[in-house]
Amino acid sequence: MDGAAGEEGVVNPCTVTTGFFLLRGCGRPAVAGCARCGRGLCQGHAAQNGGICPECSAPATEDFYHPYWTDGYRRRYYTESASAYNDPYWYSTFDTYDRGAFDQGGDWASGGGDFDGDFDGSDFVDS
Amino acid sequence: MFYRKQKAALARFHPLHQALVHEHRLSVTLPRDAWEPLIQSCAQHRAHIRRRKWALPDEVPLVLVPLVRVLSRDLRRTGTIGVTADLTGPEAAGKAGPQQSLQVRRPIRRVLQWYAFDPWLAVRAELRDGSTLDIAVVDRVRFRKITKTNPRGKIKTKTKSKTLRVITVTRRLPKGAVLTRPASPPPPWIRVRIKDGPRPVIRLRARIPNAPRSSGLPNHILHLSAEAFRWTAPQARRAS
Numbered sequence: 602m603d604g605a606a607g608e609e610g611v612v613n614p615c616t617v618t619t620g621f622f623l624l625r626g627c628g629r630p631a632v633a634g635c636a637r638c639g640r641g642l643c644q645g646h647a648a649q650n651g652g653i654c655p656e657c658s659a660p661a662t663e664d665f666y667h668p669y670w671t672d673g674y675r676r677r678y679y680t681e682s683a684s685a686y687n688d689p690y691w692y693s694t695f696d697t698y699d700r701g702a703f704d705q706g707g708d709w710a711s712g713g714g715d716f717d718g719d720f721d722g723s724d725f726v727d728s
Numbered sequence: 729m730f731y732r733k734q735k736a737a738l739a740r741f742h743p744l745h746q747a748l749v750h751e752h753r754l755s756v757t758l759p760r761d762a763w764e765p766l767i768q769s770c771a772q773h774r775a776h777i778r779r780r781k782w783a784l785p786d787e788v789p790l791v792l793v794p795l796v797r798v799l800s801r802d803l804r805r806t807g808t809i810g811v812t813a814d815l816t817g818p819e820a821a822g823k824a825g826p827q828q829s830l831q832v833r834r835p836i837r838r839v840l841q842w843y844a845f846d847p848w849l850a851v852r853a854e855l856r857d858g859s860t861l862d863i864a865v866v867d868r869v870r871f872r873k874i875t876k877t878n879p880r881g882k883i884k885t886k887t888k889s890k891t892l893r894v895i896t897v898t899r900r901l902p903k904g905a906v907l908t909r910p911a912s913p914p915p916p917w918i919r920v921r922i923k924d925g926p927r928p929v930i931r932l933r934a935r936i937p938n939a940p941r942s943s944g945l946p947n948h949i950l951h952l953s954a955e956a957f958r959w960t961a962p963q964a965r966r967a968s
Contacts, residue, residue, distance in 0.1 A: 621801040622957045623857050665793040666771035668764075671801055674794075681947075682954045688912045 615643035617654055621675055737776035742769035748815070749773075749782050754792075757810035757852075760803040763796050785815040787945075791849065794946040799853040799861065810852040818844040818869040818891075830872075837883070838875040843868060858902030861956070863949055867939075868892045893939035895949055897932040899956035910958040918955055930956045 615627040617640075631641030635654040642654055650658040650669070659673035683689060738746060744766050748754050758766075770793065773784045792813060799809055814820075823844045830839040849865040870890045877883050901907075907928050914920055917936070923929040934952050939945070 619801070620856075621798050622953065623802045623855060665789055665797060666767060670794075671797050674798075675801075678950060682951050685915055685951055686910075686912055686954065686958070688910060688958065 613641050615646055616640045617642065617646045617656070621671060621678075731779055734777050734779055734782065738782060741772070742766045745769040745773070745784075748788060748813075749777075749784060752785055752815040752817075753813065754815075755812045757808050759808050760800045760805060763800060763809060767793055767796065787813070787815050787849075791945050791949075795851060795863070795949065798946075798950060799851070799855075802855045802857075803853060804856045807854045807856060809854075810850075812850040814846070814848045818846040818867055818889075820846075824871070835878065836874060836876045840873040842871050844871065857960075859905070859960075860900045861953065862896075862898040862900075863953070864896045865945070865949070866894045866896075868894065891937075891939055893936040893945075895934045895936065895952055897949070897953050897956055899930045899953075901928045901930070901960065903927050905960060907959045910955075914955045914958075918952055920955055922959070928959075930959050932956060 613631045615629045615631045617627045618624050619627050627643055627646060629643035629645070632644050633642050633647040633652060634640065635642055635657055636652045637657040638654060640654055642652075646654060649655065655669065655672040656676075659669065659676070664670060738749065741749075742765055744754060744756055748770075770784060770788055777783070792811065796809055796811070803809065818824075823846050825843045825845065827840050827842040830841050832839050844867075846867040846869060847864065848867060849863070851861075851863040853861045855861055868891070870892075871887060872889075873885065873887045875883060875885045903926055905928055907922065907924060907930075914932075917934050919933045921931040921933075923931070932952050932955050934948065936948060
């Protein structure tokens, strides 16, 4: 799924997160709810895994040939890389819905304070 | 006729899959959806081919396939991924540099040392935000061929090698893109260089000593790539 449509103007958009580094919502009109978590799914995402959203059906597999391997790997990658970079902001590029599924009740799930944006300067950095 | 069934199975594989098996090389640029038939063809390899001579290089399932899978998630339908892979290894002809003799003392009779330069992977992807991501992996391998005499006068030779892997990731952003410095610096093993301007460029470099040939490499590449994306602001939906 490309997720080319925007969320603007769609009353009930598909809430599946697409992409790997460039995350964004699918945004197509939702036609059904996920059979497990109830989130809205567009026609394409509903048909992809038999009515289950990619996050719920993400295979916990190391088989790189599996067509949906990246769905399961993406979460693991973001938690690992946020830890490696000591950068909670990177981890927070997932939205609260995505993060809440595996970090329920934590500070991350609250949705507040993740996007302070208090960066200063854009000069060359050399680590 | 030997290997008749395996030969027939091999002939049914994707042409690029066959090139990987026979030549251990691949140089192709394909649109996003055209990679899936090649990946599915490679997935069938172990089920049909047992002959060691026709084995798929380890780098294909452990490095190429995960990288293509990950990058294709960030492509438009018309976006392309280009891969140039030379999986013949650092000992292949043409990769070794000049040999030099090192100073030795008994019981060692002679040490020959040479370096091999093996740029074995280059990947280029056109991402859906208009940026391009280039990944290059180069192995610099030091070889030492040591000849020594044991107490009974036998002459024995062994060759040792040591690999230094250099991974370079370059992200060229579209015109007008704005860079924002990430909240925290990258890990010390990553070197970051930024070229600001109308078309900013983020260049990352990591040197990994004693690197195994393939296992863990996608993680290294992807963790390195993360830095290139930390410099660009999250999209509007993320801040809502």
